[in-house]
Amino acid sequence: MNKIYPYMDVLIRFIIGGVFIWASYDKIIDPSKFSREISNYHIVPFGLENSIAIILPWLELIIGIGLITGIYINANSLIAGVLLIVFNILVFQAMSRGFNIECGCGLKEGQMVGYGKLFENFLLLVGCIFVFKTKNHIMYVKKFQ
Amino acid sequence: MSRSQNLFYQILSIILASIFASLIFNQLRSKPLPLLKERVEIISELENLNIASLEPSITGINIKLARKLFKEKVLFVDARAEEYYREGHIPNAICNDDFDILAEQLEMAIGMDDPFVVYCSDDDCGSSEDLSYELQSYGFTNILLFKGGWEEWMDTGLPMEENE
Numbered sequence: 001m002n003k004i005y006p007y008m009d010v011l012i013r014f015i016i017g018g019v020f021i022w023a024s025y026d027k028i029i030d031p032s033k034f035s036r037e038i039s040n041y042h043i044v045p046f047g048l049e050n051s052i053a054i055i056l057p058w059l060e061l062i063i064g065i066g067l068i069t070g071i072y073i074n075a076n077s078l079i080a081g082v083l084l085i086v087f088n089i090l091v092f093q094a095m096s097r098g099f100n101i102e103c104g105c106g107l108k109e110g111q112m113v114g115y116g117k118l119f120e121n122f123l124l125l126v127g128c129i130f131v132f133k134t135k136n137h138i139m140y141v142k143k144f145q
Numbered sequence: 146m147s148r149s150q151n152l153f154y155q156i157l158s159i160i161l162a163s164i165f166a167s168l169i170f171n172q173l174r175s176k177p178l179p180l181l182k183e184r185v186e187i188i189s190e191l192e193n194l195n196i197a198s199l200e201p202s203i204t205g206i207n208i209k210l211a212r213k214l215f216k217e218k219v220l221f222v223d224a225r226a227e228e229y230y231r232e233g234h235i236p237n238a239i240c241n242d243d244f245d246i247l248a249e250q251l252e253m254a255i256g257m258d259d260p261f262v263v264y265c266s267d268d269d270c271g272s273s274e275d276l277s278y279e280l281q282s283y284g285f286t287n288i289l290l291f292k293g294g295w296e297e298w299m300d301t302g303l304p305m306e307e308n309e
Contacts, residue, residue, distance in 0.1 A: 031171070031178050032278065039182070040271035047182035054178055058167035062159055075155035099269050 009134040012127045013067040016080060019124060020064035023106035027057035037104030041094050057106070059083075067131070070140030074132055081128035084121045091117050185274070185290055203277045203288045206262065208301055211291045214262055215303070220255055222247070224265040224276040225295070235264070235298060236306040244276075248283050260287040267296035 027034040035053035038044055044052065059079070066076035087105070091113045094101060103113045111117065137145075146154075171177050187205035206214070215221065221238035223230045230240040239254070241247035255261060263280070265273035277288045291298075299305065 028170070033275065035178065035182060036271060036274055036278070039274075040269065042269065047184065050178050050182045051180045054171045054180070055164055055167045058170070059160065059163035062163050062166070066159065072155040072159060075152055075159055078152070079156060079159060100266075101269070101271055 005134060006136050006138040009131055009137055010139050012131055013070075013073065013077075016077070016124055016127050016131070017064040017067035019107065020060045020067070020080065022064075024057040024060035024064065026106045027053065027104075028061065031057070034104055034106070037102055040099065040101040040104070041090055042097075042099070043090065043093065060106075070137065071144040073137050073140055073145070077128045077131040081125055081132065084125040084128065088118055088121045088125075091121070185292075187292065202286070203274075203281060203290055205290045205292055208291075208293050208297050210289075211262060211264075211293070211298070212301070212303060214260075214289070219289075220251070220259075220261040221291075222251065222261055222263045222276070222280075223295075224263055224273040225270070229266065229295075231308045233299075233305050233307050234295070236304050238264075238306075244279060248280065251280070251285065257284050258286050260289055261285070262289045262291050264291040264294045264298070267294045268292050270294060 031050070031053040034057065035049045038049040038052055060083075063076045063080050063083075066072050067080070091103060094113045095115075099113065101113055103111050103117050105111055105117065185203060185205040187207055189207045189210050215235065218237075221235045223234050223238045223240035225234075225240065227240055227242050230238075234240065239247070239250050241250060251261065263273045263277045265271070265276075273290055273292070273294065277290050281288055
């Protein structure tokens with residue numbers, strides 16, 4: 001079983017990395033739209049939506065590249081996990097306040113907040129924990145570990 | 146260096162790289178996004194509206210002004226899905242899930258510089274603001290955003306229309 005773990009680790013890294021890169025693309029292209037989607041959550045103060053809309057997609061992109069190429073694997077999986085927890089808190093608070101809004105996740109056009117989104121993020125979070133806990137990574141850049 | 150220290154520096158470098166890359170990329174845009182979001186100004190008088198219409202704008206309006214513009218036969222655009230529009234909407238408002246068709250309908254009905262009002266379900270929906278920015282990019286210059294939307298319109302007891 002232990003022999004399979006490193007391969008599972010690579011597969012999960014590719015899946016999570018791919019999802020993060022895909023999610024970042026539309027947001028990097030159109031940060032104004034992403035900023036308005038963040039505003040719809042009614043939780044960010046002082047007009048900081050724009051700053052988040054500018055920086056967050058690049059963080060997602062760099063995490064995605066890092067996980068796929070094997071650079072700073074543990075740090076990237078840890079940040080990805082923290083982000084997914086924050087995303088789920090935001091989605092959950094929007095749902096509990098009765099907001100029927102687009103999640104602004106960047107994966108699917110028009111995807112709304114809901115239990116499906118929470119579950120999707122939860123699965124990715126489990127993947128991040130698996131990658132973070134894996135000791136013997138394969139396919140990584142030795143210099144950047 | 147301990148493992149946790151190493152992890153801390155790696156996290157720090159990833160975050161700093163993201164901030165650096167994003168700010169550089171934003172500055173290279175033809176229209177960089179300001180770091181702080183400017184709120185849509187909400188006006189309540191028609192005089193202010195005339196001033197606002199001198200240059201391309203998206204101006205927020207309150208229920209009082211929305212009612213006044215409705216009486217003056219200004220066109221309303223429903224940014225909600227057609228499904229909700231059919232259940233009830235502001236009389237004579239237009240709606241289409243397809244943005245291109247909606248923009249063509251608008252172009253046929255009014256000039257690019259004429260004012261029109263965009264609304265969605267309520268203050269929390271956000272789709273009216275999204276549509277306003279898309280229509281502004283399309284070329285319409287005088288867009289009025291009724292943030293209170295359908296909910297406030299109904300709460301005030303103003304007329305409605307159904308298309309079943």
